[in-house]
Amino acid sequence: MGRLDGKVALISGGAKGQGAVEGRMFVREGAAVVLGDVLDDEGKKVEAEIRASGGKATYVHLNVTREADWRAAVATTVSSYGKLNVLVNNAGILFRSKIEETTEEDWDRIMAVNVKGVFLGTKHAIPAMRQAGGGSIINISSTAGLVGAPGGTAAYTATKGAVRLFTKSTAIQHAKEGIRCNSVHPGPIATDMIKDVIEDKAQWEQRLRRLPMGRVGTPEDIAYGVIYLASDESSFMTGSELVIDGGTTAE
């Protein structure tokens, strides 16, 4: 028996990185998944790979900043697999820049992807989840949504902090309908998002020294937590924060 048997999940940013790993692991636990992203070639490859192994997966073009794309992604999910039980708002972007050097365009873009994208996904998932008798929304925030950072990530921390509290308000508004909403707060995870830092040997060694476990996390480390939140195992958990960061924010 899989931990997600019979569940239907929509994962944004599912073409690579953590979203793609979550897609593969969700299917192994018995779910059908719809993966949405702007990277169509990569997304279709993940879809083909999952289908080749006998799993149910569909890739859709989904720019999370566009309401029409969300409407279509939710409609495709319901028409392909009959319902929507789980939404993982995983798509996100990061840039590093000092506050004084951050342009208005940079600020608007990261707010649009990381915050508006989560709002729009939530808005369009809720009616489908209500129809399904409940559901679980999982918003991928960051340790940067819990504490500030000295580097050039002020705008990113602002987006991830916003996701943390949007999660709690969503949870309160929809608790009575059986729609749960929790945030996940990963520490540094080895994906393309932080490749530049990992590849800068000197900077990376310094960073590793500041990590209590002395290692970077893997997408699997996060996916196991996301599976827990997607499953009925977490049925009493809503409005909460799941920190998976190797101890980074413990000190």
Ligand code: NAD
């Ligand atoms: P990643 O860059 O490998 O993947 C991000 C995915 O989001 C990509 O597939 C990208 O195409 C997609 N995306 C970007 N803009 C989009 C848009 N407008 N519409 C749809 N999809 C879009 O990085 P990742 O590490 O897998 O990131 C996943 C999530 O985890 C993000 O929300 C990120 O902020 C968060 N996170 C990452 C780390 C880390 O260290 N990697 C740490 C904490 C939190």
